[in-house]
Amino acid sequence: MTDLSLARHIGAILARSGADADPAETAEWCEALDALTAAHGPARARFLLDALLAHARRRGVHWQPSLITPYVNTIPLEDQSPFPGDLAMEQRLAALMRWNALAMVMRANRVESGGSAELGGHIASYASAADLFEVGFNHFFRARSDEDTPAADGPPGGPIRTGGAAQPGSLGDLVFFQPHSAPGVYARAFLEGRLGADDLAHYRQELVAPAHGARGLTSYPHPQLMPDFWQFPTGSMGIGPINAIYQARFLRYLQHRGLLAPGGGASQRRSSLEDTAQQRRVWGFFGDGEMDEPESIAALSLAAREQLDNCTFVINCNLQRLDGPVRGNGRIVDELESVFAGAGWHVIKCLWSSDWDVLFARDHGHALMRAFADTVDGQFQTLSAKDGAFNREVFFGQNDELKALVADLRDEDIDRLRRGGHDAVKIHAAFAAAVAHAGQPTVVLAKTMKGYAMGEAAQGRMTTHQAKKLDSAGLLAFRDRFALPMSDADTQSLAFYKPADDSAEMRYLLSRRQALGGSLPARRSDCPPVPVPSLDATSAFALQADGKEMSTTMAFVRVLGNLLKDPALGPRVVPIVADEARTFGMASLFRQVGIYAPLGQLYQPEDSGSILSYREDKSGQILEEGITEAGALSSWTAAATSYSTHGLAMLPFYIYYSMFGFQRVGDLIWAAADQRARGFLIGATAGRTTLSGEGLQHQDGTSHLVAATVPNCKAYDPATAGELAVILDRGMREMLEQQTDVFYYVTAMNESVAQPSLPLAAHDGVLRGMYRFRAGGHEGQRRVQLLASGAMLGEAIKAAAVLETAHGVAADVWSVTSFSELARNGIAAEAAWRHGTAGLVRGFVSEQLAPTRGPIVIATDYVRAVPEQIRAFLPPGRRCVTLGTDGFGRSDTRAALRRHFEVDAEAIVQATLRSLG
Numbered sequence: 079m080t081d082l083s084l085a086r087h088i089g090a091i092l093a094r095s096g097a098d099a100d101p102a103e104t105a106e107w108c109e110a111l112d113a114l115t116a117a118h119g120p121a122r123a124r125f126l127l128d129a130l131l132a133h134a135r136r137r138g139v140h141w142q143p144s145l146i147t148p149y150v151n152t153i154p155l156e157d158q159s160p161f162p163g164d165l166a167m168e169q170r171l172a173a174l175m176r177w178n179a180l181a182m183v184m185r186a187n188r189v190e191s192g193g194s195a196e197l198g199g200h201i202a203s204y205a206s207a208a209d210l211f212e213v214g215f216n217h218f219f220r221a222r223s224d225e226d227t228p229a230a231d232g233p234p235g236g237p238i239r240t241g242g243a244a245q246p247g248s249l250g251d252l253v254f255f256q257p258h259s260a261p262g263v264y265a266r267a268f269l270e271g272r273l274g275a276d277d278l279a280h281y282r283q284e285l286v287a288p289a290h291g292a293r294g295l296t297s298y299p300h301p302q303l304m305p306d307f308w309q310f311p312t313g314s315m316g317i318g319p320i321n322a323i324y325q326a327r328f329l330r331y332l333q334h335r336g337l338l339a340p341g342g343g344a345s346q347r348r349s350s351l352e353d354t355a356q357q358r359r360v361w362g363f364f365g366d367g368e369m370d371e372p373e374s375i376a377a378l379s380l381a382a383r384e385q386l387d388n389c390t391f392v393i394n395c396n397l398q399r400l401d402g403p404v405r406g407n408g409r410i411v412d413e414l415e416s417v418f419a420g421a422g423w424h425v426i427k428c429l430w431s432s433d434w435d436v437l438f439a440r441d442h443g444h445a446l447m448r449a450f451a452d453t454v455d456g457q458f459q460t461l462s463a464k465d466g467a468f469n470r471e472v473f474f475g476q477n478d479e480l481k482a483l484v485a486d487l488r489d490e491d492i493d494r495l496r497r498g499g500h501d502a503v504k505i506h507a508a509f510a511a512a513v514a515h516a517g518q519p520t521v522v523l524a525k526t527m528k529g530y531a532m533g534e535a536a537q538g539r540m541t542t543h544q545a546k547k548l549d550s551a552g553l554l555a556f557r558d559r560f561a562l563p564m565s566d567a568d569t570q571s572l573a574f575y576k577p578a579d580d581s582a583e584m585r586y587l588l589s590r591r592q593a594l595g596g597s598l599p600a601r602r603s604d605c606p607p608v609p610v611p612s613l614d615a616t617s618a619f620a621l622q623a624d625g626k627e628m629s630t631t632m633a634f635v636r637v638l639g640n641l642l643k644d645p646a647l648g649p650r651v652v653p654i655v656a657d658e659a660r661t662f663g664m665a666s667l668f669r670q671v672g673i674y675a676p677l678g679q680l681y682q683p684e685d686s687g688s689i690l691s692y693r694e695d696k697s698g699q700i701l702e703e704g705i706t707e708a709g710a711l712s713s714w715t716a717a718a719t720s721y722s723t724h725g726l727a728m729l730p731f732y733i734y735y736s737m738f739g740f741q742r743v744g745d746l747i748w749a750a751a752d753q754r755a756r757g758f759l760i761g762a763t764a765g766r767t768t769l770s771g772e773g774l775q776h777q778d779g780t781s782h783l784v785a786a787t788v789p790n791c792k793a794y795d796p797a798t799a800g801e802l803a804v805i806l807d808r809g810m811r812e813m814l815e816q817q818t819d820v821f822y823y824v825t826a827m828n829e830s831v832a833q834p835s836l837p838l839a840a841h842d843g844v845l846r847g848m849y850r851f852r853a854g855g856h857e858g859q860r861r862v863q864l865l866a867s868g869a870m871l872g873e874a875i876k877a878a879a880v881l882e883t884a885h886g887v888a889a890d891v892w893s894v895t896s897f898s899e900l901a902r903n904g905i906a907a908e909a910a911w912r913h914g915t916a917g918l919v920r921g922f923v924s925e926q927l928a929p930t931r932g933p934i935v936i937a938t939d940y941v942r943a944v945p946e947q948i949r950a951f952l953p954p955g956r957r958c959v960t961l962g963t964d965g966f967g968r969s970d971t972r973a974a975l976r977r978h979f980e981v982d983a984e985a986i987v988q989a990t991l992r993s994l995g
């Protein structure tokens with residue numbers, strides 16, 4: 079056993095059990111294992127350790143191997159893959175990225191508004207992540223390249239052999255960038271010639287930039303705002319990690335279903351999924367603080383269970399987040415190691431740079447290992463903020479062994495002992511090992527310094543996250559530290575720096591990207607359209623329902639079944655459920671299209687032989703996510719953006735309890751909207767009174783309110799099967815044929831009612847938000863306009879009958895399919911009036927209701943704020959009363975609930991009579 083690996087063993091023991099009572103005995107055991115490994119190999123050693131563990135358990139020695147390994151690099155020097163690039167060149171380039179990113183943020187903060195700098199921006203996060211990103215850009219991230227990529231000439235100084243050159247026609251890797259590091263990604267795009275200096279000068283100035291002939295750069299990755307650049311929105315902590323895992327999983331799903339070749343492009347010839355290093359990869363770069371979010375760790379076990387070795391996380395462990403250290407009394411690296419390892423991930427720690435190799439080699443007594451074991455994050459942070467002299471005194475001064483290790487180093491040398499995440503050589507070795515690792519997802523835990531190289535003002539400081547500028551001396555020191563070829567004046571005026579096109583730096587930079595298929599991040603949205611079957615073919619049963627009893631949920635499932643049978647569209651449909659398929663009557667789909675399961679079905683299902691039997695299949699189509707709305711939504715997002723990430727349009731339908739959607743995972747939906755998702759969210763068991771019995775936590779009265787706030791979401795609350803069918807049909811055409819970046823939220827109810835047929839003349843109104851369902855009475859009578867959506871249409875129809883027969887009031891009944899679409903139309907009409915392009919506010923609602931007479935009574939199964947959205951757009955001078963389900967839900971029958979909330983026929987009649995005076 080080498081000294082280092084012996085030290086590792088001992089360090090692990092010390093870290094857990096304290097002092098070693100008999101070091102000689104410990105060494106003997108270790109040497110015995112060493113001898114065994116040398117003679118029979120590591121597999122035999124592992125077998126023996128397993129056998130020993132089993133034996134110890136039998137003997138009552140309660141021992142569980144620790145998931146935490148010593149605080150050193152996982153890859154020992156002797157196993158480290160050689161660095162294939164030009165290190166000095168890459169360091170010079172990284173310095174340029176650092177400078178331009180810093181200048182960009184500082185310049186944004188010089189933009190004054192109302193006398194104060196207000197644009198913000200972060201630099202300390204990128205300062206810590208820069209080297210991690212750069213190694214990725216220079217050696218690993220493969221871009222999408224539809225054409226055959228010409229063989230790269232290679233950089234000056236010889237060819238590079240590295241992890242994964244771009245494949246011909248590859249769709250490329252999918253990279254989730256740590257959000258606060260966006261300036262660094264822009265800085266690289268500037269050097270690559272994708273952004274100009276003017277664009278950089280308009281960081282965080284999206285609105286004013288065009289007036290200056292520039293492109294405004296978004297604060298964080300936002301595909302909505304930079305649709306040809308960013309692919310994945312990560313600004314809200316936790317969304318990136320869970321989305322990245324489900325993205326990797328969806329990639330596998332497409333491959334297993336034969337829709338995408340394992341390596342990338344649909345046309346690509348690839349050997350097998352086992353070709354680990356070459357497969358398309360999802361890279362997720364996240365902060366250590368971000369891993370606190372429940373969503374960040376929610377899908378770790380899924381990734382391991384499904385053996386997603388196409389997924390690599392890199393956690394930027396700078397030991398700080400916004401306010402200070404990540405739990406200063408502990409060690410985030412240990413914490414994350416045990417979380418990831420416990421979930422079944424392969425963990426690679428990249429903690430110390432090559433500068434430390436010589437110290438480890440000298441450290442025969444393992445003093446370093448012991449000192450690391452005793453140092454917590456708060457202390458590591460202090461060490462990072464202080465200079466070499468302080469580190470000599472406080473860290474290396476702890477004992478004579480440590481002192482001796484650095485005796486021949488100057489303070490400046492100690493100051494420059496970097497952390498692993500700032501050493502391209504160690505990072506490359508870690509990434510190369512990660513992509514080569516088969517059978518498990520891998521996480522690289524890279525130890526970095528927040529505000530690295532930003533000098534005394536920022537490096538490792540508690541306030542570094544907020545640090546947005548260096549003073550003049552700090553800027554010059556930064557320039558000198560990175561040997562930037564810039565004059566004092568250029569440095570102080572924050573000039574962006576780009577080497578000449580024919581410089582060695584630029585040739586190297588571009589050749590590396592050329593070898594990897596081109597630039598990235600780059601978002602595409604072109605994909606072949608998918609033909610949608612005719613409305614009649616999918617939904618004749620709903621359009622001509624003729625009084626047949628069914629719920630709209632049942633109608634949805636029937637339409638879905640028909641879509642799945644369509645030869646062209648069927649394979650693109652992705653039904654997604656979170657353990658509720660039976661609740662929604664979808665069990666027949668288990669057999670029809672199967673449940674996706676990468677291992678197939680390793681058991682005989684209890685109900686085998688029945689026509690509804692539970693069928694798991696490697697090429698199954700349903701994504702049965704289990705009880706995770708966040709996971710299901712992440713799957714939905716991956717499928718709904720497949721047109722962009724894979725150039726392959728898919729059509730996801732995620733059906734769920736409507737209460738557990740916009741309220742529960744609203745931020746994930748917001749991120750999907752940012753990512754320009756196209757698909758259907760079906761909020762089932764919808765409505766506060768329609769879902770009887772379930773009570774307060776299940777009854778949804780608000781999802782339509784939240785849905786109305788998402789700009790590219792069209793939300794509908796159809797009352798009938800026919801309405802639902804028309805809405806689904808329009809949505810599919812909009813998304814798949816016209817390729818518009820919208821998604822639909824449609825609520826579906828479980829109340830079985832006699833379904834009316836839907837006349838063709840009503841289709842347009844259904845889509846625009848309302849149509850007259852029935853005209854009441856005859857002229858001359860007192861008249862009311864009853865507007866109702868979803869489940870309340872039935873109450874309005876009942877009320878109309880009572881009003882006419884018992885009170886002589888003629889009631890026109892309108893089915894409102896979407897208050898939010900009506901409101902949007904009204905807002906647009908009002909804007910036209912404000913801008914002077916229209917003389918009157920003439921929206922669809924007022925067009926429909928102006929020719930009618932009488933007060934307007936509106937009923938909804940949602941809170942009153944939902945119909946209140948259209949009040950401003952009603953014809954002037956008309957009394958309007960809204961009835962809704964504000965308050966907490968209750969468990970009771972539908973009738974009792976509707977009475978309680980005062981939305982039933984009786985309440986509608988009462989509101990009408992009062993309105994009529």
Ligand SMILES: Cc1ncc(C[n+]2csc(CCOP(=O)(O)OP(=O)(O)O)c2C)c(N)n1
Pocket residue numbers: 202203206258313314315316364365366367368369394396398399400528543
């Ligand atoms: C959901 C959410 N909550 C809070 C924030 C605010 N926030 C921005 S950065 C940050 C700290 C990030 O720390 P870390 O992940 O360690 O990244 P670092 O910047 O330290 O590299 C926080 C809390 C956010 N962006 N998203």
